[in-house]
Amino acid sequence: MQQKGAQVAFRHTGLVYNRDGQAVRACADVDFTVPAGCSAAVIGPSGCGKSSLLLMAAGLLEPTDGEVLVNGRPLTGPRRETAFIPQDLGLFPWKTVLQNAMAGLRFHGMPKAAAAQRAREALESVGLEGFERAYPKDLSGGMRQRLALARGLAIDADLLLMDEPLSAIDALLREDLQDMLLDFWRRSARTQVLVTHSIEEAVYLGQVIVVFSDRPATVACCLDNPRVGTPDWRDSDGFAAQCRAVREALARAVDR
Amino acid sequence: MRGPLLRKVGAYAFAIVFILAGWWVTAWLVNSPALPTPGATFGVLAANLPALVPYFLTSTGRVVASLALGTVLAVPLAQVCARSRRLDGLFAPVLYILYPIPKVVLLPILLVLLGLGDAPKIVLVTLTVFFQVLVAVRDAVRAVPEGAVLSARALGASRWGIYRSVTVPATLPAVFTSLRIGVGTAIAVLFIAEAMAGSTGLGYFIMQSWSMVNYPRMFAGIVALAVLGLVLYGIFDAAERRLTRWRS
Numbered sequence: 223m224q225q226k227g228a229q230v231a232f233r234h235t236g237l238v239y240n241r242d243g244q245a246v247r248a249c250a251d252v253d254f255t256v257p258a259g260c261s262a263a264v265i266g267p268s269g270c271g272k273s274s275l276l277l278m279a280a281g282l283l284e285p286t287d288g289e290v291l292v293n294g295r296p297l298t299g300p301r302r303e304t305a306f307i308p309q310d311l312g313l314f315p316w317k318t319v320l321q322n323a324m325a326g327l328r329f330h331g332m333p334k335a336a337a338a339q340r341a342r343e344a345l346e347s348v349g350l351e352g353f354e355r356a357y358p359k360d361l362s363g364g365m366r367q368r369l370a371l372a373r374g375l376a377i378d379a380d381l382l383l384m385d386e387p388l389s390a391i392d393a394l395l396r397e398d399l400q401d402m403l404l405d406f407w408r409r410s411a412r413t414q415v416l417v418t419h420s421i422e423e424a425v426y427l428g429q430v431i432v433v434f435s436d437r438p439a440t441v442a443c444c445l446d447n448p449r450v451g452t453p454d455w456r457d458s459d460g461f462a463a464q465c466r467a468v469r470e471a472l473a474r475a476v477d478r
Numbered sequence: 479m480r481g482p483l484l485r486k487v488g489a490y491a492f493a494i495v496f497i498l499a500g501w502w503v504t505a506w507l508v509n510s511p512a513l514p515t516p517g518a519t520f521g522v523l524a525a526n527l528p529a530l531v532p533y534f535l536t537s538t539g540r541v542v543a544s545l546a547l548g549t550v551l552a553v554p555l556a557q558v559c560a561r562s563r564r565l566d567g568l569f570a571p572v573l574y575i576l577y578p579i580p581k582v583v584l585l586p587i588l589l590v591l592l593g594l595g596d597a598p599k600i601v602l603v604t605l606t607v608f609f610q611v612l613v614a615v616r617d618a619v620r621a622v623p624e625g626a627v628l629s630a631r632a633l634g635a636s637r638w639g640i641y642r643s644v645t646v647p648a649t650l651p652a653v654f655t656s657l658r659i660g661v662g663t664a665i666a667v668l669f670i671a672e673a674m675a676g677s678t679g680l681g682y683f684i685m686q687s688w689s690m691v692n693y694p695r696m697f698a699g700i701v702a703l704a705v706l707g708l709v710l711y712g713i714f715d716a717a718e719r720r721l722t723r724w725r726s
Contacts, residue, residue, distance in 0.1 A: 280632050300632050312629025316647035316724045325643065326633035357724040377633065 227259035227413035228292050228303065228381040230279055236287030236438075237274050248274040249439035251288070254432055258293075261407050261414040261450065263428025265421065265468065267476055271439035272417045273309070276385050279415060280306040292381065302330060305374025307384045311366055313358045319345065319369055320354035326377040337376075344376035345369075348402070364395045371406070382407075382414045388423065397456075400426055408451050421472070425464045426456055433468065435475040442475035511693040519701060526698035533683040534702050540679065541668055541706065544600050545657060548607025553653060556612050557645065560619030577613060581605040582667050585674060594676040602671050603664050610660040611653060618652035619645065651722045658714035665707045680706070 235252040238245050248271035256262045266272050277283035278290050281300040289296045292304070300306075305326075313322055323341035328334070345351055348368040358366055367387060374382050384403075388396050404427060407414050418424050424431050431445040447464060449455055498516050505515040514522050523530075559566045581602060588598035622645060630640050672681025680703045687696035 277628075282628060282631055300634055302634055304632065306629060306632035308625040308628050310623060310625035312623075312625035312632075314626055314630075314643065314647070315623075317643075325630070325635075329630070329634040329636070329639050329643075359724060373629075373633070 226380065227411045228301075229256065229258040229294070230381065230413065230415065231255040231291040231294075232275070232279075232288070233291060234288035235275075235278060235285045235290055237271070237278065237283070238286045239274075247438035251440055253288075254441050254444060256413055256415055256430065259411050259413055260429050261404075261427055262416070262430045262432060263424035263447075264415065264417045264432045264434065265419065265424045265472065266434025266439060266442075267436045267472075268419050269437065271437055272434055273385050275439065276306070276383050276415065276417050279381075280304055280383050282306070301381070302377070303379055304381045304383065305377060305379035307370045307374065307382070307387050309385045309387070309389070311370040311387065313366060313369060313373075315358050317357075318354065319350060319356050319358070319361070322358065322369055323372045323376050326373060330377070341372070341376045344372040347375060348372045363391050364399055367391065367399055368402070371403070375406070380412055382412055384414070384416045386418055387416075389419070396423075403427060404451055421465050421468050422456075425461060425468060426450070431468055433471045433475050443471050445471060512697065514694065514697055519697065522694040523698050523701060526695050529695070530680075530683065530698055530702055533678065533680050533699070534706070536678045537668060537672065537680040537703070538706055540596060540599050541603060541661075541664055541710070544603035544664060544668070545607055545661070545710075547600065548604045549611050549653060549657065551604070552608045552611035553615055553649075556615035557619055557649075559612075560616045566616075573609075573612065577609050581609070582670055585671055589675050595678075598675070599668060599671040599679070603668050606667050607657070607660050607664055610663070611656045614652045614656035615649055618649040622648045647721075651718055651725075654714050654718035654721060658711055658718060661710045661714060662707060665703065665710075669703060 232252045232254055236250045237248040239248060240246070252275060264272050264275065274283060278285050278297075279292075281290075281297040281304065291297070292301060306312075314325065317325065320338060320341055323345050324334075324337040327337035327340055332340075342351070342354065345354065348371055350365060350368055350372060353361065353365070358369065361369065370387065388399055391399065400423060403414075403416075406412070407427075414427075416423070416427055418427075425447060427450065428447055429450045431447050433442045433445065434440065435442040445464075445467060449458075449460055449464075455461055501516050505513045555569075559569050584605070585598070585602055588601055592598040592601065626644050626648070627640060630644050635643060668679070669681040669684075672679035673685045674681075676682060677686075680699050684696055684699035684703070687693070687699060
C-alpha cells in the first residue's frame with residue numbers, strides 16, 4: 223500500500239491543439255495544486271477542456287504552455303503509480319475481468335502469477351470476487367466501474383485520475399459508487415482528482431472544488447469543502463449550501 | 479444450455495436433410511450422369527479418390543498459401559493506413575479504385591508474365607484475399623475504442639504492449655471474418671485459374687474430366703472442391719467465434 227499520495231501541480235499550463243488546420247485553445251494558464259492525499263473535484267461547463275487537463279496530469283498529453291508537476295517533477299510521460307480512468311472506463315473488452323485487473327502490472331513486467339495474485343486482491347476489495355473469468359460485457363455498469371477502480375488499486379496507485387466516470391450510471395447506483403470512491407480514498411493516502419459535471423458529486427467527493435470557466439478552460443475559483451467524508455454529509459444543510467455556492471461560482475465562471 | 483444446443487443440432491440436421499432432398503430431387507429430374515444422386519455420389523467419390531487426391535492437395539496448398547500471403551500482406555498495411563492520416567489520405571483513393579475491380583480479369587496477364595505453374599494462381603488468389611482483408615481490418619483498427627488505447631498507455635504499455643493488448647485482439651476477429659467471407663471467392667477464382675491454364679489442381683481435374691465426358695469423375699472433383707470450401711469456412715468460423723467470445 224502506498225504510504226503517501228502524490229502532489230499534482232499545474233503551473234501556467236496551457237494547451238493548444240490543431241483541429242482541421244485551426245488552432246483550438248483547450249485550456250490556458252491553468253494554475254492550481256492538489257496537495258498530497260487530497261481529493262479534488264474539477265467542475266466546469268461541458269466541453270470546456272477539463273478532460274484535456276486530466277490527460278495532461280496522466281502524462282498522456284503534453285501541455286503546449288507551462289507544465290504539470292507530480293511530486294515536484296515535470297511529467298515526461300505516464301507514471302507507474304498514476305491510475306487514469308477515462309470517460310468510457312477504458313476496459314479491454316477482449317480480456318477477462320482478471321486479465322483487465324492485471325493489465326497494468328503485466329505492462330510493468332510483473333510475472334503472471336504475482337500479478338494475478340495482486341489483481342485478485344484488488345478485485346476482492348471492490349467486491350468482484352467470483353467474476354474473474356467473466357468478460358466486461360457480462361458485468362453491469364456499476365461492476366464495470368468497480369473493475370476500472372480495481373485496475374488502479376492493483377497497481378497501488380498514489381494518484382487516481384477520473385474523467386466523469388459515473389456519468390453513465392443511474393442516480394441510486396451512482397450514490398453507492400460515490401460512497402465507494404469516498405471510502406477508498408479515506409482508507410488510503412491516495413490523491414484523487416475527479417472531473418465531473420455534477421455539482422452534487424463535486425461537493426460530495428471534493429475536499430477542494432476547482433471551478434473552471436468556459437473554453438479556453440482556466441481556473442475561475444477554488445472552493446474549500448472541508449466537510450467531505452463527515453457522517454451524513456450528503457443529507458446535511460451544509461451540503462445543500464455548498465451546492466448552492468458551487469452553482470453560483472459556475473454561473474459566474476460561464477458568464478465571464 | 480441443453481435447449482439451445484439441441485435446437486441448433488436440430489436446425490443443422492434439418493438443413494442437411496433439406497439440401498440432400500433438393501439435390502436428390504434435382505438429380506432425379508435432370509436424370510444425367512453429370513449430376514449423380516446423393517446416394518450414388520459415395521461410390522463415385524470412392525472410385526475416383528486415388529486419381530483425385532494429388533489434384534486436391536495441389537489446390538488446397540494454393541488456396542492456403544494465398545490466404546496466408548494475402549493476410550500477411552494486408553494486415554500490416556491496414557494497421558498503418560488506419561493509424562496515419564496522411565498515409566490513409568494517400569492510399570484510400572487507390573484502394574477505392576482498385577477494390578471493386580474483379581481481380582480475376584488479371585489472370586491472362588499473370589499467365590503471360592508468370593507461366594502456367596503455381597505462381598500465377600497464387601498471385602491471383604492472394605490479390606483477391608488481400609483487398610478483402612485490407613478493407614475489413616482498416617475499418618476494424620479505426621473502431622478500436624479510444625479509451626482502451628488511452629488506458630493502456632496510462633497503465634504503462636509500450637508501443638508493442640498496446641499492439642499486443644489492444645490493437646491485435648480488437649482487430650483479429652475482423653481478419654477471420656474477412657477470411658471466412660473471402661474463402662468462397664478465393665476458391666472460385668482458383669477454380670477459374672486452374673481451369674484456364676496448366677494441368678494441375680482441381681479446376682483442371684474437373685474440366686479435363688468434362689472434356690473426357692467422364693461425368694462421375696467430374697462430379698467427384700466438384701464435390702472435392704465444395705468440401706475444401708466448407709472445411710476452410712468451418713475453420714475460419716470456429717476461429718472467429720473463439721476470438722469473439724468477449725463480444726455481446
